Amino acid sequence: MKHLISAFALFITLFSTSVMAEPQTYTLAAFDTLQKEGKPTLVHIHAKWCSTCRTQAPIIESLLNEDGFNGITALHVDYDDQRDVVKSFKVNRQATIIVFKDGKEVGRSTSDTSRDGIRKLLEKTL
Numbered sequence: 085m086k087h088l089i090s091a092f093a094l095f096i097t098l099f100s101t102s103v104m105a106e107p108q109t110y111t112l113a114a115f116d117t118l119q120k121e122g123k124p125t126l127v128h129i130h131a132k133w134c135s136t137c138r139t140q141a142p143i144i145e146s147l148l149n150e151d152g153f154n155g156i157t158a159l160h161v162d163y164d165d166q167r168d169v170v171k172s173f174k175v176n177r178q179a180t181i182i183v184f185k186d187g188k189e190v191g192r193s194t195s196d197t198s199r200d201g202i203r204k205l206l207e208k209t210l
Contacts, residue, residue, distance in 0.1 A: 130162065
């Protein structure tokens with residue numbers, strides 16, 4: 085019974101961590117709320133057809149599941165379907181990652197697919 089409880093606790097911990105890292109679709113209301121609350125936020129501007137975006141996504145998800153980064157909220161902006169949002173962030177290309185801390189942009193990168201590069205970008209939110 086003790087092992088069953090331990091296994092269940094581990095399952096809940098892993099499940100809740102992976103759920104927290106699930107990106108949300110960007111909405112202005114969600115973004116504004118996060119910024120007003122000073123929450124660390126990652127905005128990933130991606131396109132379904134973009135191979136660089138597809139490479140970035142699992143790296144971002146994996147990093148957001150790490151203890152140090154699991155408080156960051158990820159918001160996805162669809163490059164093709166949310167053009168007004170893309171323009172509002174002054175972005176010209178998909179595969180752009182923008183990070184915010186205390187309601188202010190603290191870094192951005194475009195087309196970076198290195199785990200270390202994305203990690204360094206996320207560290208700016210801490």
